[in-house]
Amino acid sequence: MVQAKPRSTVEAAVTPVNRRPKRQLPWPLNLYQTAVGKKWVMAITGVIGMGFIALHMFGNLKMYLGAAELDHYAVGLREIAYPILPKENALWLMRGVLSVALVLHVHSAFSLWAMNRRARPMGYQSKRDYIAANWASRTMKWTGPIILLFLAFHLADLTWGFANPDFEHGAVYNNVVASFERVPVSILYIVANLALGVHLYHGAWSLFQSLGVNNPSINWLRRGFAALFTAVIVGGNISFPIAVLTGIVG
Template sequence: MSAALGTRPSLYSTAVGKKYVMAISGMVLMAFILAHMVGNLKIYFGATALDNYSHWLREVGEPALPRQVLLWAVRITLLGAVTAHIVTAYQLTMINRRARPEAYRSKRDYVAADFASRTMRWTGIIVILFVIFHLLDLTWGPANPDFVSGDPYHNVITSFERVPVAIVYIVANLALGVHLYHGAWSLFQSMGWTRPWRRQFATVFAGVIVLGNVSFPLAVLFGVVN
């Protein structure tokens, strides 16, 4: 009996354990996405409001903590959550393929599957590529020819004034919305939480994020923010 106990697989090695990791890392990322969107709403209050918010992010925690320590803690947490989410998603995909080596046997089965669930892999890839571009565009600057370090309001305006870039942001956030919708809905099942309103929650959460994020490039393109 002790030998059998010694060979018991860890929770993470099971599909259920991996779904827990997907759900928990997903909740961390959802909280960040919401906070990030709400913070960026300060663009509607002018350059001073957005720039002050940007500086505050680097100073939050002072004087108890050195400058930017809390910001870097958040960044490291997010990096860990993203890594765990991607790795676990890949492992779950492999488990599902081994469990069902054949594709859908009929068109009816394929159509019946939820569109968001069927496109999770592709929307996830789009979001990852978009995050990389977003960092190069508004955080580090190589993708923005008019980038000015320390001037986030200027960088946002000059970036979104480029129509192709604005379109990229809009399309990417639509993909993010689809990804969030299915992720927000399925995490309840993964965590074993039975809630009758989980689909409504997923719809509202994804809708708020998409509307907020898409509003930024549109506001710049139409001159609402300049």
């Protein structure tokens, strides 16, 4: 369509804050060149992340069945889709998907944040009074980085092991207990999971909006789903350090 030229001195004062991409990338990359597309990607990658977090939490419940069960579960993860695929291939595939999803999730968040800052170069000079925007929705840009930093520590602690002096490869149960017996680590873990909960509470509702899943017959369920999902995940995750510290597990 025709690019309109400014028509009066008033209009000339309004200039676009975001540049249009110089050339359109081929589908589906062109989706990612728009903010709506980025939100879509954020939602999809969020769903992937939610799936991972849910499985991770449910898998770790094995802890309550004892060391053998948990360690056996960890071995089982490496044998997913075996013998169709060689051992660990499926695991690496999942790790790949998760890593890409994480990078896209973070990148889309960061570029939307930058876009939103350009959209309001001068903020309100008086105090804002929000009505609908809740604490969760407005702290996404803080809970996100907290979770990201925690993730790095969590991997170093229980996957790679260099943040855990008692780490022993393959001894999952012992590693977890050893880690959570350090009180600061348990506190960090609990705080990070609360941040995750806040993040999930907004994200698990928000994804329906971003993906355009909207139907009056299910809309009433969306908030409930987000709350329930958050409660289950955070409740399950936080139970682990508490169980270790109180001696229920160990």
